[in-house]
Each structure stands twice: as C-alpha cells, then as structure tokens.
Amino acid sequence: MTVSASAVHTEKSIGQIRSALTSGEAKAGDIVRNTLARIEAEDARIHAFLSVNPDYTLAQAQRIDDLAASGASLPPLAGVPIGIKDVLTLEGFPATAGSKILEGYRPPYTATAVRRLADAGAVFVGKINCDEFAMGSSNENSAYGPVRNPHDLDRVPGGSSGGSAAAVAAGMATATLGTDTGGSIRQPASFCGVVGVLPTYGRVSRYGLIAFASSLDRVGPFAATVRDAAAVLGVIAGHDPLDATSSPLPVPDYAAALDATTGVAGLRLGVPSEYFAEGLDPEVRAAIDSGIEQLRAAGAEIKPISLPHTRYAVPTYYVIATAEASANLARFDGVRYGLRAPESNTLSAMYRKTRDLGFGAEVKRRILLGTYVLSAGYYDAYYRKAQQVRRLLTDDFLAAFREVDAIITPVAPTPAFRLGEKTDDPVSMYLADIYTVTASLAGICGISVPCGKSKTGLPIGMQILGKHFDESTLFRVAQIVEGFQG
C-alpha cells in the first residue's frame, strides 16, 4: 500500500462549529451527519471505530439543534463530534476495551469524563479502537484488528490510543478521548500528527475508565489544534467525588488563557540530555532540535538539564504497571459479564479457559509479569524497588522544575513504524515508550504537539512536560510550536 494523503483530513474546529451554530449557518445535525459520512467512507481502511450508533448520535445532535432553536445559550462543546476510546464507558454503547473478553458487554453507566462532555453538548460519534486493555504501543494488540495510520496505511498509528489519534487525523471526529498509562496518548498523537494531552494525575476523573494500571492511568483529549485540546480538557477536568484520587484543585479556563497568551518570551525551557542519546532517530532529533531553536528565537530561554534516573524508567514502569494490571484484570473471570468459556467442569477450569480464550498474548504476558513481581519472595526485589525508583524519577523532575518552567523532549525515538515490524519483539516495542513513561511515573502533565515531518511525510511530535497541574504552560508553549508548522 502506498501513502494515502487523502486519508488525512481536518474536521471543523470547535470554534468554527460554535460560530456556525450560533449564526445559524449550520445545524448540529448537518455537522454530525457529515462526520458520520466521513466515518462511513474512511473507516473501512483506517478501522478506528469499534461501534457507531447513528440513531444515538443524531438524537444528541437534534437536542442541540432544539436548544439553539429555543434561543437558549449553547453549552461550550455544543454539536462538537467526539469519539471515545473503548476503555471508557458510555451507556448505550458497548465497552470492549479492545478485548474479546468484553465482547458484547454493555456498561450500565457512563464515565465521568464522558458524561462531562455530554453535559457540555458534545455529540458522540462512536467508540474507538485501541490496544487490548490499553496495553500496547502500536494498536496491533486490539482483538478487533489493528488501526492504520492515516498518513501511511502500512504504518501503525501508535498505541494504545491509536484509534483516537487516527480518528482525529482522518477527520472522523473533531476531538477524541484517549487514555495514557505509559505514553498511550502522546505517542499516537506524534505518529498521527495531532495534538494529544496527558493531564496531571488527578486532573481528570478515572471513574468509568476500565483500568490498566490505576496509579498511572489518565484520561486526556486528542484534537487537531492545541486550542481545541485545551477546550476539551477544560470540560473534562476537575474534582469527581467518585474518584478518590481526583484532585480538588480548581480548573483554569485553559482555552481563554491561550487567547490571552503572551508567547514564550522569558519562559525557561529545559532540554534533558538523557532524551537525546543513543537510539534516537536522526530525523526525529533534527525536527525537535529545530523546534527548540524556533522556541529560542521566540524568546524562550533554553537550558540544558539532567534527569539522571531516566534509564531506569522503562523497567520501573513495566514492574508497576503490570503489577497493578494483574489485579485490575482479575475481575474478568467469566462469572458475571463478558465472555465465559463453555464446557468447564470445575470453577478453576472455567477461570483458566475463559481467560485463555478471552485475553490476547500481550495482556497475558503482562498479567504473568505482574503476578510474578507481586509474589511472595519477589515483592521486595521488584515491586518495592520499583516504587523506590519511581520516587527518584519524580524527584528528578521536581528538581528540574525548580530551574525550568517546562521540559522539551521527543515523544518517541522514531516516527510511525510499519505494521508487524515489532510484533515479534516485545522488548523493542516496550522501548518505544522510553521518552513517555517517565512523566507517567512522576504524575506530571505532558503534551505531544506536531513538530515537523520526516522526509517521507511521517509526522513527528514534540513532547512538552510540565509541573503538576501546570497544563496552562504546556498549552502556551505548544501553541507556539504549532504556529511554526506550515
């Protein structure tokens, strides 16, 4: 297959939709019908969507149009077509988490972040494909088949929120929700040339997010522009009494702050040497370097920094994430919902057969790894040690943020790789997360923003990392970087 530029398309922005609706120039029903038509036309080759429900979607749009007709003021995301990663629950749609074990499962409740979008007038165009239980860096671990990169259908969109990134890149949604545990928003955003936000841990409620690793999982938006991503985050962020780990800190109006931004003059931006070492693709390096130079030219102060424990991040991440996953995925046992293997004579046979049939290879690998690191006799050597290293990694960032306002790095060592390229080598796949797992472990916020392309036209993203609950600075820097792009 050759590069298919036609698959890349930009949907109307949130601002355009708003002015079209308020001026009466378009109706929400028309906007959403266009989006559904686009999905119908494009998704056969991209495969970003796992379920659509046009009746549901059009009914939502109709309510917006009725509201507009009544002359009432429209909520902030009125009529905006949004897709939801299939690890988040939305009553009325299935929630498979990309797994066979949840085939046919219909959740009886809606995730907090999703409900907040609905309350803000968003219209849901469908549930989106992802790696099984958000475990993967290429979207090849979906039980329902991989998603393809709209920039090159032979290449992966990244993972695990590959479908969420691809849907925005292919104009099948104005924004989408994804989740990020070790890089699952930032890396696909980079591969697909869109904006993806990793909010600070606790910024967005996890209620209704089918857990992979609870201390790392975050819900965040994808959009074509920094401003749209900021607007969506502003809606989904904030304290939720249903999530004990959600923060009570007030949420700034990110989008309004962007409109009033003063650029990056005077901002101190750190560049950690550890992220520009061996293994970084020269084209990626060149793109990030040039982005950094442009930021310097725009008035930012660029400071070299060190995050000395970076090299321990990948193993630390894979110990903690898999340990938590081994417990989080124990509930998929065939007893109450989802798949149950037939013809089991004993309880333990039912468990074993159901889980063998229902889980894919990568999920099984991680459950085994996580079970092992928590086992009697191994806990201290693996899990406890990993928690200690996690503290050191966090301290690295806290120390750095005393010197700088944000940190600039690549998102991934390479642009999008080919389908099948890494599937036989889990470790090389894990190393694709090398620049993203650090922020996940430290709980800080991050963003992936397009920052140039490879010679073959593949997008390359810049990662900007910020202090806990300082998403505003990320948006401010990212919008400048976005402005450099043609």
Next chain:
Amino acid sequence: MATAAIVSPEIMAKYEPVIGLEVHVQLLTETKAFCGCANKFGAPPNTNVCPVCLGLPGALPVLNERAVEFATLASLALHCQVRERSIFARKNYFYPDLPKGYQISQFDKPLAEHGWIDVPTPNGTKRIGITRLHMEEDAGKSIHDGFSDSATRTYVDLNRCGTPLIEIVSEPDIRTPDEAYEYLTRLKEILLYTAVSDCNMEEGSLRCDANVSVRPRGQEKFGTKAEVKNVNSFRFIRAALEYEIERQIDVIEGGGRVVQETRLWNANEGRTYSMRSKEQAHDYRYFPEPDLPPLIVSSIRRAEIAQQMPELPEARRARMVADYGLTEQDAQTLTATRAFADQFEAAAKTAKSPRRVANLIQSELTSRLKAAGLELEQSPISMKGVAQAADLAEEGKLSSKQLKQLFDIAFEKSEDFPVVYEREKPQQITDASEIEKMIDEVIAANPKQVEQYRGGKKTVAAFFVGQVMKASKGQANPGLLNELVVRKLDS
C-alpha cells in the same frame, strides 16, 4: 459433643495450648464501605448493588467516612493506638463472590495496633493483647445448596459485597478454650457498647477464626498451628478449640507431627476437618490499593471520635457496684448489653431497692431465660416489669412464692409482668386473725422449734414464717406474717 476423647488428663496437662483469634465484625453504617449502596442484611439477592460493589469495569471505590469513624471508635475502645496514616491494600484471590478478584483490605499499615482486653480467669484478670485492627470490605455469598439445581450450580448473592468490616487480630496470648470464650464475650460486649456493630453471629455480622497450637509446658517455641474456620458461636469456638487441642496432642503423642493447615469445624459432628494445607495456601500478593489515597486520621479527628465513646462495660460495672450496692456478679449480668444496662439503670433509679431489682434478675429472671433458651433482650418481662415486681415484694404486697408464680405465667404466655399482675392480682390474706389462726396451728404442731426459739435461737422465726406461708399457699401478706409470728412467739 464428640471429642477426640482419647487423651488422658495427665497427658493433656503436659501440654500448653497457644491460641490467637481473628474476629471479623461488620460495621453498622448506613451505606457500604466504598459506595452508596444500603448496608442491610436480608434484602432480595443482588438488589443492594451498584457498579462499584459489583466491581464493574471502570468503577472506583470511595471510602465511607462513617466506616472510618466506627473503626476508629472500636480501636480506641480496645485500647489500640490509631495510626495517623494507614494504607489500604489489595488482597488478591479468585472466587465467584469476590467480583473484583481482590478484596480491599489493609496489610502492613493497618488502622490500629497494640491494644488489649482484660478477661476474667480462674487465676484473676488476664490481659489479652490485640495485635491489630484493620478495615476491609466483605465479599458476597456463594449459595451452594437449597436450589433445585444446586447439584450442578452455585448461585451468587452480591448484596454483602463491600459491607464494611473490621478485623481484630489477637496476640497468641490465650491459653485455654475458656479464655478464648471470655475474650470473645468481652470483645463482643465492648463492640456492642460502642454500637459500631450488632455482632449478630447468626447473620454473620461477627465471625471468628481461631489459630491454635500446642507445645510441651515450659517450651518457649510455639508448636505448629492450625487455623480453625467456620465456627458460628462462641460455644462452638470453645468446643472446636477443645477438640483441636486434644487432636494435636494426640498426633504428637502418637509420634506424628501437626501440619500447618486450615481446618473447618463441623458443628454436627463436633470435630474439625482439614480444608487445605500450607502448600495449597494462597499467596495473596498484597500491594497498596492505588485507587485509594492513604487514610489519614489526624489527632484532632481521633480526639473528636473519642468524644463519642460511651461508658464501657468495665467502667460501668464498677460504677453500678458503687451506685446501687450491687455485687460484682450482679453487675456482670446487668451490663451484658448496653441497652439492657440502660434499662436496668432506668428501672433501678425509680425502684425502692435497686439491689432487690438486681437480685430478682439474678434469681428469677436469668434462670427462666436460660430454661426458655432466650437472650436477655428477648425476655418477656421488661426491666420496668422487674422493677415493679421488686417494689411489690419490697412493700410486702407480694410473697416470693406469688412472685415466682407470676414470673412463670409471664414466661408461659410471653407477657410482661405488669400485664400478668393486673390480671392475676394474687389474693393476699391480710386479715390478721386469719393469719394468727394459722400461726397458732403451726406453733402447736412444732413444740421443739418453739422451745429452740424461746431458748434464744431467734432465727427459728423464719421456719415458722415459711411453714405458715406454705399453709397459706403463699397468700399470706409477708409483712404482716413476719410481724405476727414474732409477736406470737414472744408472747
């Protein structure tokens, strides 16, 4: 009850049992530990459930503040040190009535530690240590029988999932089954006083597992222990421990070794059965629960909770002995539950003689309750009724025989004392001449006793009172009778 019944008392005496108890107690909160579902026993199956307690994908636990308050109150009542920062942990195991595949519990940083309970023993008061008190959630119920297809199916009721529990672990300080029984009785009493639980063993709101081993007397090292589960009354705990101690001694005396294992008590057969050995034991893979932040109970909060502490049984007993002139034994009975002690005190305050109220309870009420198989709180005769009876007796308006008859009727018909008294209104002979006539007859028939009395043995008067009372079928007015007997004998 069957026991191993093979080990002689001499051999038994060579060994010392070591016992530790783990008690699970459901907290009486309105809602469950981590969601807003009603915490209620007896609802139709799977009706008090929501995404959180069903463990549906994506649902998250949020800790019930009230459960923390109750657990802290219980900790303080048991003299525990409450941690300012405790940690919830996941205890991982698979079972159909455990919907998340793990139980939220606490592990290496429990809510409270280092407590104790004083228990009476034949050698005086003994202090039993409490290692820890931690918070956790209950699982659901697997129902293996009672359905037409129970041979091939198990049904699961998840109403109980997420019910807040505290687990109270004792030190291995207990040395006899009787001490275990006393420890549990005291523990239950204290918990009932704090009102954090109803401690109803039949409904499973108090459950107990026992760890027991034996060692030759004088040896410091513990023997290999067995854990005895599935015991649903304190009497059975005592019986199960008696059985298990004898079994272990028999194994050792027979040249064998006790294996570390979990054993189930079978109440029908009065013995324990091996359930699983140590090799089959679970590795629960505890790790900190990432969905819940550390539980902080600040010193201010702790002090606020301590303010709610009611007067506990031991202190109350001491005060009641002082206030009402009761014996220690009376006070013991009267404080068995807080509600009961409250009722007693309310009755005693209005009664002419609190001591007589207490005596009536001890002599007349408890024996009848025992015979009827009733608990104190199920008594047909209320404390008010006992107080009324005491006053009538105190005023001499009721002979003790009449009182006994009225109590019998009350128990027979399940009626309170005032009701029975109103209806029966026992006849009393208050006509002095009629009583005198009976006294004359008794005196005439017992010249020897008359001689004794007149020889200075004044206590013989009671003999005459008793004889006349008997002759009057218990109907003579006791006050009048006493007076007349003395007058006649002295004349």
